[in-house]
Amino acid sequence: MNKKTKFILVAASMSAGKSSLINALLGKELLPAGNEATTAKVARITVGAKAKPSAKAYSHSGSIVASSNTLCAEQMRTWNRSDEVSAFDVVIPHSGSKLHSMLAGYTLIDTPGANNNRDDRHKEQFISAIKAYPKSPILYVLNATQLGTNDDAEIIRTIRDINPRQRIIFALNKVDALDEEKGENAKHYVSLASTYLANLGYYNAKIIPLMAQSALIAKKSLNQIDLGRTERNILRTELERFREHPFHFNSAAAVPQVLKKNVRKRLTKISKGKMTEMSREELHAFVDYTGLSTVSSLIMDVA
Template sequence: MLETSQMLKEHPLLGEKSSYKQKYLNVLEYFQKKYAANDLWAKQTFRMYVKTFLGDEKAYQQGDFNNSKRQVLSTKFRPFKFFSYRYCLIFDCIFICAYGEKEKSKKIFNELASMYNDRYKKKIKRVYDSLYDPKVSVSNISQIRYLKSCWDANYSYVKQKPIRVLVTANMSAGKSTLLNALVGKKVNKTQNDACTAKIHRIVNKPYEDGFNYEWDHLLELDADDKTLMEDNVDNHSSEITVGTYFRTIGESSKRVWFVDTPGVNSSQDMEHKQIAEETICETDADLLIYLLNGENIGTDDDRKHLLFILEHYHGKILFVVNKLDRFRKKEDSVERTLQTVISDLTNIGFKNPEVVPVSSYGAYLAKKIIFKETLDEDEQDEYDSMARKMKKPEYQLDVYYPETVRETVKVDEDDEAQQLLLHSGLLHLEKIIYNMR
């Protein structure tokens, strides 16, 4: 369910008076308690409806269901409003209480249908059927077009086979920054934060709904920065899962799962290494990204982990070299570094290793600008410096990707942030990932 986007951003009820929204929520609560009383998704999704409709959970007042039912289901003949919210109610009740459970949805629909006048039965049955049969059209019911488009996007999305991407590295390679850049949001702790020995699964959603989900002992469907950055001490499992829409230029509605393993060379906790290695052996991944620190190539720690990968992982591997944006023109060479990495990997035993560069932090800052997030003073200074630096040919990392990938990446030539994102190499890395299937 963490891959499911909410249907609230343009919900038809948002423009109604608070008193009406209260009554509508009363009806939703009735169905949630009757059909999904112990379902965490249903409970938390209903909370999202309350917060979105009323702005504050404390503003919600439980009411008498029978009175609310009459108010919500009564025909409303207002200017330019040709249909009542009875059709929205079908979508909302089933989305909250029975999404993915067709048999339960039938029971909910039958109870809803029993409340309606007979003259509406045929149309509401068509609305229900449209949830599961794409051949059934409800395009003439304007009020539910947004809800139907959301439902269809979610429904078709989960039918895709997910692209599973393992991400592994030693400490200080910039793995968390790379994942934040790929997602386009800060959902992972950076190296300056204390990290725990847990597997972080980050899953994409079909469209942007404005919400970050986190399953970390508790299910939170509107996780703020504090929730995302702080591990729940009551989570005694080895996993944390985050669900959010991956932001990039163009479409990113591919069903992608990132599996982020702990840094394997932690001097403080050998459990990191054990969990990472077990996950690599047990995960049926479509791609393994091995991230290398471009400032510190050829370490003993990398060699040990690479030998483990060579022996135990037999799928597709992409070696990504990070932090090349920190190079100095007269002291370092991106091209020579990549050649050295290829040579080292070949000597270890990897055949024709695929090696690409990336500036994770540059890409992360560029996406913050593109998606209208405010940079703090330090970030702004770093962004300005990187934007200037990566205009220079020797720091344009995109040229090191295959021509077949480069020709698919298009950005605005006059947009500084998009140019930084282009030259960071991240857009090309995304293309490789999204085109795995």
């Protein structure tokens, strides 16, 4: 692996949407996603310039047990379930497009959920990954619909106990599932998350409201990948909300003002009705709206 590669660890409790976020950053469904513990191995995913697609699975002793020159979710799912596989490396060629150009030269390290009580190996692998990359920032995914759980607290305390200086970016995922009619708006939940994290020792935490699933669907559309009926309905519904309140999630983000201003500039055209509906320009702006662009910018800022 290139010595100049920058590593980003991605962590979360079960069902927070960690795999969906990684898939959204990549613009394709590479990792299995679901409502259970879908990540059982450490996956190292590199977006490399001048690289060919490749994937290698390693045993617990570190030897290669399988390899492939094609990248597909089914292969990743098979390795993820295999008792023979401890970890796997994936290399995705950098296409030069805007969709994942910001990840070129970065390796995302997908860690198993450390709160899986049915398999202690998950926590062991998570702790090993934290210890192996003490200087690399962590992208931690919180579930907005299950904020303040003991599972998150335990994992975050584990990170702090192992390396109290490790930098963490918090993505507050699934904000699109909040019931705004009941006062469950993004700004309020970012405030709740900020208080929760301060109680765990992380003051003035960087928190980005995020819609990982919607971001992935939009990027799949931009990549000309066919969408299923459910995905088309989700995209249509969220685009309507986006057109009505384009600055909603950006305004709620607890990040440096310069990042918010940069995204806001790109969203201004929507507020003025200057973008054609369902155009590539609008879909790119929608990705900004979901919070994914801010997550990407923060990754580059701290890595």
